[in-house]
Amino acid sequence: MSDVPRVRVLLFDVFGTLVDWRTSVAERIADVLGPDVDGGALADAWRARYRPAMDAVRSGARPYAPLDVLHRENLDAVLAEMGLADRVGEGDRRRLNRAWHTLRAWPEVPAALVRLRRDHLVAPCSNGDVDMLVSIARTNGLIWDAVLGAGFVGEYKPSPAVYLRSAGALGCRPEEVMMVAAHSWDLEVASGLGMRTGFVARPDEHGPGRGEREPSLPVDVAAADLAELADALGAA
Amino acid sequence: MSDVPRVRVLLFDVFGTLVDWRTSVAERIADVLGPDVDGGALADAWRARYRPAMDAVRSGARPYAPLDVLHRENLDAVLAEMGLADRVGEGDRRRLNRAWHTLRAWPEVPAALVRLRRDHLVAPCSNGDVDMLVSIARTNGLIWDAVLGAGFVGEYKPSPAVYLRSAGALGCRPEEVMMVAAHSWDLEVASGLGMRTGFVARPDEHGPGRGEREPSLPVDVAAADLAELADALGAA
Numbered sequence: 001m002s003d004v005p006r007v008r009v010l011l012f013d014v015f016g017t018l019v020d021w022r023t024s025v026a027e028r029i030a031d032v033l034g035p036d037v038d039g040g041a042l043a044d045a046w047r048a049r050y051r052p053a054m055d056a057v058r059s060g061a062r063p064y065a066p067l068d069v070l071h072r073e074n075l076d077a078v079l080a081e082m083g084l085a086d087r088v089g090e091g092d093r094r095r096l097n098r099a100w101h102t103l104r105a106w107p108e109v110p111a112a113l114v115r116l117r118r119d120h121l122v123a124p125c126s127n128g129d130v131d132m133l134v135s136i137a138r139t140n141g142l143i144w145d146a147v148l149g150a151g152f153v154g155e156y157k158p159s160p161a162v163y164l165r166s167a168g169a170l171g172c173r174p175e176e177v178m179m180v181a182a183h184s185w186d187l188e189v190a191s192g193l194g195m196r197t198g199f200v201a202r203p204d205e206h207g208p209g210r211g212e213r214e215p216s217l218p219v220d221v222a223a224a225d226l227a228e229l230a231d232a233l234g235a236a
Numbered sequence: 237m238s239d240v241p242r243v244r245v246l247l248f249d250v251f252g253t254l255v256d257w258r259t260s261v262a263e264r265i266a267d268v269l270g271p272d273v274d275g276g277a278l279a280d281a282w283r284a285r286y287r288p289a290m291d292a293v294r295s296g297a298r299p300y301a302p303l304d305v306l307h308r309e310n311l312d313a314v315l316a317e318m319g320l321a322d323r324v325g326e327g328d329r330r331r332l333n334r335a336w337h338t339l340r341a342w343p344e345v346p347a348a349l350v351r352l353r354r355d356h357l358v359a360p361c362s363n364g365d366v367d368m369l370v371s372i373a374r375t376n377g378l379i380w381d382a383v384l385g386a387g388f389v390g391e392y393k394p395s396p397a398v399y400l401r402s403a404g405a406l407g408c409r410p411e412e413v414m415m416v417a418a419h420s421w422d423l424e425v426a427s428g429l430g431m432r433t434g435f436v437a438r439p440d441e442h443g444p445g446r447g448e449r450e451p452s453l454p455v456d457v458a459a460a461d462l463a464e465l466a467d468a469l470g471a472a
Contacts, residue, residue: 121370131407134357134381145370147382151405169387171367 007196007233009172010116011125011148011163013181016205018113018124018226019103019136021047028099032092033084040207042078047206049074054127054156064154066129072097100128101135106202110141112226115235117143125149125166125179127156146170158189167195180229184216196220198229243432243469245408246352247361247384247399249417252441254349254360254462255339255372257283264335268328269320276443278314283442285310290363290392300390302365308333336364337371342438346377348462351471353379361385361402361415363392382406394425403431416465420452432456434465 015021025046026039033039053070056062075097079085088096116122123146124133130151137144148166150156157163167177179190182202191197197219205211215222223229251257261282262275269275289306292298311333315321324332352358359382360369366387373380384402386392393399403413415426418438427433433455441447451458459465 121374129407130382130384130405134406137381138357143379144382145373146366146380148366152388169366170370171365 007178008176009121009170011123011166011177011179013186014124014126014128016202017182017200018109019105021103022206024103025099028096032095045078046074058156058159067127068129071100101132102139103136105140108225108227112230113142115230118236121145121170123148125163160193163190163193182212184212187215187219188217200226200229243414244412245357245406247359247402247413247415249422250360250362250364252438253418253436254345255341257339258442260339261335264332268331281314282310294392294395303363304365307336337368338375339372341376344461344463348466349378351466354472357381357406359384396429399426399429418448420448423451423455424453436462436465
């Protein structure tokens with residue numbers, strides 16, 4: 001672990017990094033569709049359409065649409081693909097889509113974020129919508145100084161504008177910011193823009209053993225979880 | 237006081253409504269320029285240029301510029317006007333301009349906001365920049381669910397987009413939102429857009445006896461301060 005320069009602001013990826021989206025979504029699927037649907041498999045198929053949907057926005061093929069809208073389109077497509085279209089009505093589709101608003105944090109996150117917030121400004125820099133991130137924060141008792149990222153900027157990561165305008169909104173140059181994420185691609189973009197990088201391992205993000213254990217690039221801090229990242233940054 | 241329908245979100249004006257900008261700025265002026273400058277008068281002259289500067293943005297005469305930039309231009313103009321230009325160097329001008337980042341809340345605000353946040357999402361809908369509002373929140377221990385308003389939308393109140401896009405960011409229709417302000421003009425715009433309105437009296441905002449005691453339009457709640465507004469909304 002290298003010497004960590006003083007950072008004023010911590011920007012956080014949310015899905016996977018702070019919240020266990022797969023377990024939360026799979027449980028909602030089980031609630032709504034019953035035990036004979038494989039919730040984990042449906043959650044994976046749903047999430048697999050996330051990046052391509054955002055790519056269509058990033059490429060300019062379609063204008064910016066909130067993640068809630070993309071999630072719903074992707075859900076409709078996945079249900080059709082899995083032969084479930086006739087079985088799931090409008091109300092249930094809405095309940096399923098709302099699962100992304102109440103994702104549960106990984107266990108150590110709420111306490112670690114309190115520690116990190118003592119000496120840093122903290123904000124999500126996520127592809128989630130503002131209301132989605134606000135709801136996730138309320139679900140888990142997380143306190144943010146501001147809610148930044150795609151909903152603030154009107155573009156999706158990894159567009160550089162999302163990182164730079166989030167830092168700028170807090171009055172910071174990139175080198176005063178650490179991007180915290182469980183995904184090397186996210187940290188690679190941030191690093192390329194001059195930001196510090198904090199990797200948090202989420203080896204089970206996509207199911208047991210299916211997540212990043214180690215970053216694929218040099219980072220300023222690599223931690224097993226957010227509590228260890230707080231230790232590394234000297235949080236009380 | 238009329239029956240108040242259930243509102244999910246409270247949007248707050250900040251300058252004057254939640255913070256005593258005049259006293260805070262006057263004290264900074266006294267710190268920086270010494271006792272022979274009338275801090276209150278300079279603060280008033282500085283603030284008097286606030287609305288015209290934003291009007292230039294709203295009219296399209298100039299592109300959106302953050303409030304920090306407008307404040308600084310206005311400070312330079314006021315110092316020149318008052319014959320103080322030669323006496324105040326760059327460092328002191330910066331210190332003066334930063335006064336707007338550490339404005340102190342009116343005394344009852346922090347505790348009342350905690351009460352209001354229990355049952356409502358709360359966010360500033362101010363003409364302040366995001367970093368300015370974040371710093372003011374930290375100065376006073378205020379907790380926001382999100383930081384909305386001009387810095388989020390890239391336009392200044394009273395442009396309707398500032399109110400509507402702030403409500404939209406929290407997933408709300410206007411009628412689910414109450415705009416809280418000490419200024420009738422602010423509530424008039426919000427009301428015209430279908431929002432609920434909460435007036436908080438700040439009779440000393442511009443100095444003793446120079447502030448709005450009563451709203452000049454019908455409002456859903458009129459309160460003597462934010463604690464009374466919390467009472468009226470049934471906050472525990």
